Amino acid sequence: MKRNILFALIALTTICVGCNNNTYSSLRNKEDKLIANYISRNHLNILTTEPAIDYVWGEKDFYRVAGYDNLYFRLISRGDSIWVDTIDNDTTDLTILANDLVVVRYKQYELTENADTMSYWTTLDQAYPYEFHYANTTECEAVAWHLAVRLMKYPESQCELIVPSKQGFLVDQNSVTPYGYIMKIKVKN
Numbered sequence: 001m002k003r004n005i006l007f008a009l010i011a012l013t014t015i016c017v018g019c020n021n022n023t024y025s026s027l028r029n030k031e032d033k034l035i036a037n038y039i040s041r042n043h044l045n046i047l048t049t050e051p052a053i054d055y056v057w058g059e060k061d062f063y064r065v066a067g068y069d070n071l072y073f074r075l076i077s078r079g080d081s082i083w084v085d086t087i088d089n090d091t092t093d094l095t096i097l098a099n100d101l102v103v104v105r106y107k108q109y110e111l112t113e114n115a116d117t118m119s120y121w122t123t124l125d126q127a128y129p130y131e132f133h134y135a136n137t138t139e140c141e142a143v144a145w146h147l148a149v150r151l152m153k154y155p156e157s158q159c160e161l162i163v164p165s166k167q168g169f170l171v172d173q174n175s176v177t178p179y180g181y182i183m184k185i186k187v188k189n
Helices: 002-018 024-041 143-152 170-175
Strands: 045-047 061-064 072-077 082-084 091-093 101-109 117-120 130-133 158-163 179-188
Touching: 024 158, 072 143, 143 158, 143 179
Parallel strands: 045 061
Antiparallel strands: 061 072, 072 158, 082 091, 101 117, 101 130, 101 179, 158 179
16 A cells, blocks of 8 residues: 555656746746747847948847857947057057956846846946956856957947846856846956
8 A cells, every 4th residue: 555655656746747847948948939029029130140340230230149049249339449649659459358357337137028127337226346357257157248248349348138048147047047238348457
């Protein structure tokens, strides 16, 4: 009798686990649909090849970054590419390099309709900006942010990102939650 009860419990547990809709695969499918719905709802124009450096980005233009699932980038403004010393007339290339300390102010929003936005845009929102060394994923595990810096190239740039959980922060990866970001960057010397 005990053996029959044990087998019944094991069978019931197996059936319940099999019915669970929160498997990683199903959560990823829901995430992909949420991103697709966001793109459709906002009538975004998806570019499949990386635009040239002199491309004039439209308000709805987003580049689907090759090699990354559902990661989208839009350049809002290109920062300063060079610095000119007015006394000596020397120029300095300002391209952000690996291990440069990047300072980020950002707004984070959910991709659902009427979503909440968290703002870290000014010192009134957050006293200190987020800082990380570019190309060092031990400090900032969000691969999308490093990629955004690479695509922005220069200090004082601004962009918008749609980030699937796999390229986001660890907490986003664990909860399988995609986010949108509006970012502006500087380099700290």
